[in-house]
Amino acid sequence: MLKLRNVSKVYEGKVAYRALTDINLEVDKGEFVSIMGPSGSGKTTLLNIISTNDAPTTGTVEIDGENPHKLKKNELAKFRRNQLGFIFQDFNLLHTLTVEENIVLPLTLDGSRVKEMKEKAYEIAGNLGIESIMHKRISEISGGQTQRAAIARALIHEPMLLLADEPTGNLDSKASKDVMKMLVSINEREKASLLMVTHDPQAASYSDRVVFIRDGKLHSEIHAGENRQAFFQKIIDMLSLMGGEGNDFSSVRV
Ligand SMILES: Nc1ncnc2c1ncn2[C@@H]1O[C@H](COP(=O)(O)OP(=O)(O)O)[C@@H](O)[C@H]1O
Ligand SMILES: [Mg+2]
Structure with missing residues (x-):
């Protein structure tokens, strides 16, 4: 489904900064993979490269047999909309609009038809338990509800690959x-x-x-075993x- 081959990223600047080195990673269809690592280890950079928000310096990304970085601009926009779903920590929702x-x-x-869109939106909202707040503005709902709205929006196109950056970070x-149960x-x-x-680690254990x-x-990397509690401990x-989470800012200069 997703294949990364020797992906490296160097941020150019006054001092070039090597954020990723030779990442090889495959994710199968239907597989749920978590990425963990200390702050500054390159997790968001990796997600940005997969989501085509950013290009790798070297190496290739393949999603369902296609290298999205090779697509033309309008093809890429369509590919992103149809194949990928994004769930970010700041939700990226428009606060003055309704759910x-x-x-x-x-x-x-x-350019989908209004009736079609509405039906689809209500079906997904029903699955996520937010159909009763569809007419509320984002500014009027709780953090958990906002997160569900963000998930609903990411799912409306039935993407084959969902990318989430700290989806439970604020909850x-x-x-x-x-x-997490919903994502699973x-x-x-x-x-x-x-x-x-x-x-x-609790979220990752799913x-x-x-x-x-x-x-x-x-x-x-470690694989889930017979039960979630044991995986959580691993x-x-x-x-x-x-060496702990969040307190390691080791850097690699090139
Ligand atoms: N646009 C950028 N320009 C220069 N350096 C960057 C940029 N984005 C991230 N970095 C650096 O790359 C490293 C990895 O960042 P990031 O992928 O955000 O880490 P994580 O998500 O694991 O915390 C960090 O040291 C960060 O400062
Ligand atoms: Mg990050």
């Missing part, structure tokens, strides 16, 4: 658990692949596999082996 308006926004760009543990059920029901960056990155390089152990 429903936000959810159908990607479809309006495609309390109850809301975070709800969001979408992942299972739609057979969508899910790639999630998270610093939260995935099939956790890939650890450090200083822009793949460090290790994730915690790996994070402490890596």
